[in-house]
Amino acid sequence: MIDVTIIGASGYTGGELIRLLEKHEKVRITGVSSRKYDGEAVYKVHQNLRGSDLVFKNLKPEDIDADLVFTATPHGYSMKIVPELVESGIKVIDLSGDYRFRDFSVYEKYYGLKHTNPLDAVYGLPEIYRSDIKKATLVANPGCFPTGAILSSFVLSKMGIVDRLVFDSKTGVSGGGISPNEAFHFPNVYDNVNPYNIVGHRHGPEIQEELKEFSNVLVSFTPHLVPVIRGILTTCHGFSNNINKSNDVTDFNVEDIHEEYKKQFKDEIFVKVLDIGEIPKLSSVRGSNFAHIGGFEVDETGRLVIISAIDNLVKGASGQAIHNMNIMFGFKEDESISHYGLAP
Template identity: 45%
Template sequence: MIKVGIVGGTGYTGGELLRILSTHPEAEVVAVSSRKDVGRKIHEVHPHLKGFYDIEFVLPELKNFDECDVVFTAVPHGEAMNYVPQFLEVGIKVIDLSADYRLKKEVYEEVYGKKHDAYFEAVYGLTELHREEIKKAKLVANPGCYPTGAILAAAPLAEKELIERVVFDSKSGITGAGASPTDFTHFPNLHESIVPYKITDHRHYYEMLQELKALQEDIRISFTPQVFPGSRGILTNAHIFLRGDLEEGEIKKIYEKFYEGCKFIRFQESVKLIYVRGSNFCDISIHKGKDRAVIISAIDNLVKGASGQAVQNMNVMFGLEEDEGLNYPPLFP
């Protein structure tokens, strides 16, 4: 059994890690931290998990995680760097769900406005693109939720250098904003509305740029995120302006070959968020118009966009089947 620790177990991603790992046949959660809930049982903070755990929250100190094989850091941006080095130093593998190790040091400091005093080079944990590197990794930087859906929508065409420009239009459920309530997520402010925010300068843009430029250096990317009044999911419309005139059938063949053997990529005639809810799938549909191709992707932002992908990466790191503990159908309706 893989001994698992979670630093930051009370937020949405921490809770989702606990939910997924509760039935994982090859992993056991042995330590979960929360500064404000030390001594409380897991189910006292996450009532939906009652009966699945009988451990208490501990302080995020190394001595409480010393029996772990891997630790997930599910903490806010800028905090993971306080914990990651000490785990790596004693040989514990780390999967970081924050943004602290997704970007190059200088890019991170500029984008997030924080000095990075504990930088390590990590493998970017988009499993479908970096599976071989993840197998050998000690530190994996789990991707952001928006970049997961966006990159997966465009990567096959970028790899063939067929993109002139891509415009990502993405809509996310409210959980993407985190568990702490704000004016932005307050029910009357968001109900019956779709709200664009960070319209031209969202931080996740730089992950998209990093990963897609690695496939096609001269690609041009634009991105605008929006929030819709639902709990889960990210729907991304990738408007791809192509080099050359490809037929829809040709585009489909490119995608099918690129994602051959990828257990969590599903091609659908049409894509809906309710078809992936609660699952680690990324559903993709392909549409060709006269002026552009539109590739639509749908993910659950808390699963494939965060905790599920983190468990997928853990499976790869420890030589397990990629879908171990994740091979279940979405919730519908």
């Protein structure tokens, strides 16, 4: 049994952490911090959590006595509190972007912020970095888009068979957070599709940095807001320079590729590789920590198409954070996150 505190508990990812951790057999939630809702019952803000006894407190880092802290705090704020927590011997899983980059200059460029407290962190994608996570003190939980994009394609990069990947992602609105704004005003989203940051979105370089660990591949990324609450569906279009030069020859062998994906994920609880031609959809993973990967088809121009589906708040955020916690503390990997997706 460990003591866990959540900072930034009034947002969507904070709410998800509480929803899942309250049912975790090895976890006691000892603090849920919110500046805005200090003293308020958690269920007044997260009304789905009616039944919980938790109450928000405005906790300072120095007040916290826990084995693990989740910082579900905004970019730029995490860096202010994480170092103090780490120094005091508390393990930290940070859900912000502050510690996701190896190269902090990339962070500073894409987040438009000076990084005042760089620290070594493990990138918390268990399917790649499990052994590092086990020993980590600070885990940088991946971004939601990068989770779906990297899972759909790092095997390709490992195989060294792609030169260019275009990730065309469709995301639910919960990725934008709990605060209302014009972009998420119901009449602006419903019955609509809104591309945004069509070039230069900050999750592009995060994907790029991870994929180039395996081989040299050019990464492009464009997100679209669709009228969905949860979920990111990523369409990964893959190209090889060999193919680009010749109209007629396709040298992607989908059977080999598919075989390699099956091998890579065969012991993974949360990644399901579908059959060739089977297509993932958001409803299959809604509310769950599963990632579904499918497609595996090549068209006449030599373009390879792979599709991944995740729940942005679970596998793309809080569920993956709990998965990381389970690994760090030697718990059963799927403890409290084993449930199936909610469909229909």
